Amino acid sequence: MLGGVLTATAAQAGEVEVLHWWTSGGEAKAVASLKATLEKKGDTWKDFAVAGGGGDSAMTVLKSRVLSGNAPAAAQIKGPSIQEWAQEGVLADITPVATAEKWDSVLPKVVADVMKYKGKYVAAPVNVHRVNWLWMSTDAMKKAGVTKAPTTWDEFFATAEKFKKAGIIPLAHGGQDWQDFTTFEDVLLGVGGPDFYKKTMVKPEAASLNSPTMIKVLETYRKIKPYTDKNAPGRDWNLATQMVIKGEAGMQFMGDWAKGEFLAANKAPGKDFLCAPAPGTTKDFTFNVDSFAFFKLKDAAKIKAQNDLAQAIMAPEFQETFNLLKGSIPVRLNMDLSKFDSCAKDSSRDFVATSKTGTLLPSVAHGMALSSAAAGAVKDVVSQYWNNDSLSAADAAKRIATAAMTQ
Numbered sequence: 001m002l003g004g005v006l007t008a009t010a011a012q013a014g015e016v017e018v019l020h021w022w023t024s025g026g027e028a029k030a031v032a033s034l035k036a037t038l039e040k041k042g043d044t045w046k047d048f049a050v051a052g053g054g055g056d057s058a059m060t061v062l063k064s065r066v067l068s069g070n071a072p073a074a075a076q077i078k079g080p081s082i083q084e085w086a087q088e089g090v091l092a093d094i095t096p097v098a099t100a101e102k103w104d105s106v107l108p109k110v111v112a113d114v115m116k117y118k119g120k121y122v123a124a125p126v127n128v129h130r131v132n133w134l135w136m137s138t139d140a141m142k143k144a145g146v147t148k149a150p151t152t153w154d155e156f157f158a159t160a161e162k163f164k165k166a167g168i169i170p171l172a173h174g175g176q177d178w179q180d181f182t183t184f185e186d187v188l189l190g191v192g193g194p195d196f197y198k199k200t201m202v203k204p205e206a207a208s209l210n211s212p213t214m215i216k217v218l219e220t221y222r223k224i225k226p227y228t229d230k231n232a233p234g235r236d237w238n239l240a241t242q243m244v245i246k247g248e249a250g251m252q253f254m255g256d257w258a259k260g261e262f263l264a265a266n267k268a269p270g271k272d273f274l275c276a277p278a279p280g281t282t283k284d285f286t287f288n289v290d291s292f293a294f295f296k297l298k299d300a301a302k303i304k305a306q307n308d309l310a311q312a313i314m315a316p317e318f319q320e321t322f323n324l325l326k327g328s329i330p331v332r333l334n335m336d337l338s339k340f341d342s343c344a345k346d347s348s349r350d351f352v353a354t355s356k357t358g359t360l361l362p363s364v365a366h367g368m369a370l371s372s373a374a375a376g377a378v379k380d381v382v383s384q385y386w387n388n389d390s391l392s393a394a395d396a397a398k399r400i401a402t403a404a405m406t407q
C-alpha cells in the first residue's frame with residue numbers, strides 16, 4: 001500500500017528547470033521563495049542560474065541551450081524578446097492555465113499583451129520594477145550636509161559636489177553596458193522629457209535622435225562620470241549598492257532590485273536609505289516587468305510541473321512574498337499592499353498615475369523597448385561614449401541614431 005502511494009506521488013511529481021540570473025543577496029532570497037512555492041506543489045526545482053546582472057550572460061547561455069535542442073522548462077525572458085522567441089516556434093502555450101486563473105482580468109492589459117503571442121499566453125509576469133530610481137545613503141548625507149534628494153540635474157551635480165567635498169564617493173556605479181544605459185535612460189528622460197523618450201527609445205524618429213536635445217542629454221551624461229570612482233569599470237551592480245549601504249558612496253542610479261539588497265542587509269527605507277525618482281523624472285515611470293517564458297516540452301510530468309510553475313507565479317500569496325523580497329511591486333492588480341514599504345507604495349501609486357498620463361515608459365536598459373538587436377546596439381554606443389572622452393557628443397548622437405533604427 002505504502003509502495004503504491006509512493007509510486008503515485010513519484011509519477012505526478014515533475015521537474016522544472018528554470019533559467020534565471022538572480023544571484024545577488026536580495027535576488028537569491030526572492031528566487032528561493034519561488035522554489036519553495038513550487039516544491040509545495042510536489043514538484044522539483046532544477047536551478048539553472050547564470051550570474052550577471054541585467055541577464056546578458058543568461059541570454060547567451062539560453063540561446064546555445066535552445067539551439068542544441070535542450071531548452072529549460074522556463075526562462076527569465078522579458079519584453080519584446082518574448083515575441084522573438086515565440087516566432088522561433090519554441091515556446092509552449094500556457095493559455096489553459098491563464099484562462100483557469102483569469103489572468104486577463106487581473107493583469108494590466110499592456111503587460112498581458114507582452115506575455116501573449118498571437119493571442120496565446122507563452123509567458124507569465126512576476127513583478128513590476130521601477131527603473132528610474134536614485135538611492136541615497138542617509139549616513140553619507142548627514143556627513144556631507146545633504147538634506148534632500150536632488151530633483152533636477154543641476155541639484156544632482158550640486159549634491160555630488162557636496163559628497164565629494166566630504167570625501168565620499170558621490171555616485172556608486174558599475175561600468176557594464178546595461179548599468180551605463182540604466183543611468184543614460186534616466187538622463188535622457190530627465191533632460192528630454194517623456195515625449196522625447198518615446199521619440200528616441202520607443203518609436204525612434206531620426207529628427208529627435210539627431211537633435212540638440214540629444215546633444216544636451218549626452219553632455220549631461222558625460223558630466224556624471226567624474227563623480228564615480230576609478231574602480232567602477234566592470235563592477236557588479238550589487239557591489240555598487242553595497243557601497244551605498246555602507247555609506248562609502250552617497251548615491252546610486254538603479255532599479256528597485258537595489259532595494260532588495262538594502263532589505264537583505266536589514267536596512268530600512270526613510271531611515272538608512274532614501275529612494276527618490278531620478279532627477280527630472282518625478283512624474284515619469286520607467287518600467288521593467290520580469291517574466292518567465294515557457295518552452296515546449298514532451299514529458300507529461302514535466303509539462304504538469306511547468307503548468308504548476310505558471311500558476312504559482314501569478315498566485316496572490318506568491319506575488320506578495322516574492323515582491324517583498326525582490327524590491328518590486330506585484331504585477332497582479334488589486335493586491336493588498338499593507339505589508340509593503342514606502343518605496344513600493346510610491347511605486348505602485350506612480351505606476352497607476354503614469355499609466356493614465358502617458359508617462360509610463362518601457363525601460364530600454366532592461367529589455368522592455370526596441371528589438372534586442374537595436375537595444376544591444378544603442379547600449380554599445382552609449383558605453384563607448386561613457387568610456388571614451390574623445391568621442392564627441394555629436395558623433396555619439398549620430399551613432400545612437402543609426403543603432404536605434406536597427407531592425
Ligand code: BGC
Binds near residue numbers: 257290
Ligand atoms: C532584472 C531584475 C534583476 C536586475 C539585476 C534586471 O534586468 O529585471 O530582476 O534583479 O536585472 O540583475
